[in-house]
Amino acid sequence: MFTQTSRPAAQEPVRNADGESLAFDGVDLEQLAQRIPTPFHAYSASAIRQRIGSLQAALSGLDATICFAVKANPNLAILQLMANAGVGADIVSVGEMRRSLHAGMPPERIVFSGVGKSADEIAGALTVGIHRFNVESHDELLTLQHLAEAQGVTARAAVRINPDVDAHTHAKISTGKSENKFGVSIDEARRWFAERRRLSHVQLDGLHVHIGSQILTLEPFRLALQRVAEFWRELEQDGHPITSIDVGGGLGVCYRAGVDQPVAAADYVNVIREALADYRGKLLLEPGRYLVAEAGVLLTRVIRVKPGIERQFLVLDAAMNDLQRPSLYDAWHDIVPVSNASRPLTTYDIVGPVCETGDTFARGRELPECAAGDLLLIKATGAYGTSMASTYNSRPLAAEVLLNQGRYALVRRRQHFEEMIAGEQPARHWETA
Template identity: 50%
Template sequence: MDHFGFAQGEMYVEGLRVSEIAEAVGTPFYCYSTETLVRHYKVFSDAFAQNDFLLCYAVKANTNQAVIKTLADQGAGADVVSEGEMRRALLAGVSPEKIVYSGVAKTEGEMAFALGQGILQFNVESEPELEQLSRIATSLGKVAAIAFRINPDVDARTHAKISTGKAENKFGVPWTRAREIYARAAKLPGIKVQGVDLHIGSQLTELAPFEEAFHRIGQLIEDLRADGHEISVLDLGGGLGIPYEQAGEQPPLPLDYAEMVKRVVGHLGCKIVIEPGRLLVGNAGILVSKVIYVKEGENRKFLILDAAMNDLIRPSMYDAYHEIVPVVESDAAPEPYDIVGPVCETGDTFARGRDIAPLKGGDLVAMRSAGAYGAVMASTYNTRPLVPEVLVNGAEYAIIRPRPSYDDIIGLDQIPAWLKE
C-alpha cells in the first residue's frame, strides 16, 4: 500500500495534488511520501517484533538524506556498501552500532574510516579482504567484528543482473569452504568472528529461494558452533520484491517472510539482521514528467516526455516495468503508445505499446514505484540536470535535493592551463 491515490479526478500524494507540486517545482521530479516510508518500515519491523531483530535499511536503494533520516527516526539502522553511504547514514542520524558494511571492494581507507566509527559489523566477502581488514585493524589498535558473506549457490529466480547468490556471482565466499575460512579468521589479530551473512539477490517474488538458502546457512551456523565459533548474528540480507505492475505477480508479504525466517532459523537464537531497501522505498516514490510532444510515427504513436533514461534507467538497463498513469484522470478509451524520453538513444524508452488514455503536450504523467534505484542511479548524460527530489509530509512538502543549474554542472569541468593559452 502507498499514499498515492486519486481524488476528484486528480492524483494526490498524501494531502497534496501532484499537479500543484509540479507547478511549483517544475518537471521532471521525484516525489516521495513520508507516510508510505513510515508504514513500510512499521509493517516490516512489526513482523519481527518478538525477535532480537535489527532492520538495516539498504542505503543504495535511495541515498537521499531526508529518506534515510525518516527511516532512522523510526529506528532503522543502515546497510552500506561504501564510505560515502556510511557518511550519509551517520549524518542522517543512524547510530554506528546499527550499521553493517557490505560490498566486495572495501579499500584500506574505507576500512579505517569504518573502524573509527565503531560499526556493528563488517560483512567480509573474500579472503584477501579478511587479511587486509586484520592488518588495518591491528595497525589502528581496533578490533573488527565480522561476518562472512556466504554464497550459498542458490538461484534467486530473479533478473540475472540482480541475482547475487549463485556460485558464478562475484559475491561472498563459497559455502563449501566456509568452515575453513572461519578457522583462518579466528586466528587473525584484530578480528572478532561474530556472525554469518548472505544476500541472494533483489526483487525476489517467492519465498522458496530464501528458504533454501536459509536452511543451508542454518546448518552452517550449527557446524561453525561445533567448531568453537561464537555465532551470535545472522544477517539475512534483503531482496524481498515489490509489485511493479498492478495486475502482475504479487510478492510475499513481510509477515509471511518473517514467519518463514522464524520457522527455518529461529531456533538458532541469533540476532537477526534484515537489509530491505526496495521494499521500504520503492513504492514510496514516483517520477513525475510532462508530455513534450505527441508524435505520429509510421505505425505507432509516441508520447515524448521531458524525463529520460538518465533520470530513471531501470527500463533501459533491466527492461523493468513501471506503471505509468496520467496525473489527471480521463474517461477516454486508452490507446497504445511508445512512451519515450528526449535522450539520443533508442534505449531511452520507458514502455512500448503501453495502453494509456490519450494525452497532449503539457499533460503530466507519473511513473509509479520509482522510489528505489531511480534518483540514486541518475546521471547528467546529454548534460541534462539531475532532477529534483521532493518529500511530502501530510499537507506540506520540501525540496530535498534541488535541480542544479547548467552552470553547476558545467562548472565542475576544469580547463587545463595549456588550453587557456
C-alpha cells in the same frame, strides 16, 4: 492550497475528493507540479513509515535490527526518516557511510557490505566504529585484520556466504548463485573459521547471506536460510560461536499492477523464524527496495506526441538519466495520467528526449489519449531512481520532494548547470608523471 485525500495516506496514489486529479500522501500532484518544474521525484513519508512498521511488527519478539540498504535511495531526508524510526544502514561505500552518519544513524547500526571495499574505506569505517563488516573475500579479511591492528581496534566481521540459490529474479540483480561475484562458498567460509584464532584484531563471529533483489516468492529465501542454518549449527558444534546472522534483503515490490504479487513481510519473517528457530543471537535484515520503491513516483510532462510509421511516440521530459531501470533491466513501471479527463485509449511507445533508443520507458502501452503538457506519473520509482541517476546528455539531476500527510518539502532542488560542471576546468597546467 493543497487538498487532502478523503482516505488515509497509502502506498498507492489515489484520486482527490473531487476525483479530478491524483494525490499522493494527501498532496494534489497536479498542483505540486505547478510549483515544482518536471521532471521530479516525490516520496511518501507515510508510505515509508508504513513499510517500516509492517516489518518491525513482523519481527516482534526477535533480537533484530533493520539496516536500510542505502544504495536504494540515499537522499538525506529519506535516511533521516529511517533513523528516526530506529532503522540502521547497510552501506557499500564510505560515501554511503558518511550520508548515514550525517542523517543521524549511529555507527552501531551500520553494516558495511560489498565486494570491493578499498583499504581507505575499511580504515575509515574502522575509525568511526561501525557495527560490522560483511566480508566477501579472503584478501578483504586479511586487509581488515591488518588495518584493525594498525588502529589498535578489533573489527567485528561476518562471512558473506554464497549459497548457490537461484532467486528467480532478473540476472543482473541475482547475487546468490555460484557464478555471481558476491560472497564465498561454504567450503571457503569453513576454512576461514578454522583459522579465525589467528586473527588477532578481527572477531569473526557472524554469517551473512543475500541472494538477490526483487524476489517475489518465499522458496529462494527458505532454501538459502536453510543452508545458512545448517552451516551455523556446524560452526557452533565445532566451537565457533555465531553471535550475528545477517539474512540480507531482496523482498520484491509491485511494479506491475495485477501481475506482481509481493511477499508479505509477516510471511517472509515466518520463513526466518522457521529456519532459525533455535538461534538466539542477533539478526540483521537489509531491506532496500521493499521500504521505498512504492513510496516514490516520478512526475513528468509530455513534450509532444510524435506519430511514426508503425507506432506513436509519447515524448516525455523525463529520460533514462532520471530512471534507468527500464533501459537497464527492461523493467516495467506502471504509468498513468495525473488528470482524470475522459479520453479514448491510445497505444504509445513512451520515450524520453535522450539520444539513445534505449531511452524508452514503455513499449506498446495503452493510455488515455495524451497531448503536449499533460502530466504523467511513473509509479514505484522510490528505489534505484535517483540513486542511479546521471547527467547524461548534460541533463541536470531532477528535484526530489518528500510528501507527508498533505504537506510537501523540497529535499533536493534540481541541479544547476554550474553545479554540473563544478569539477571541470580547461587544461591550463600541464605536468609530467
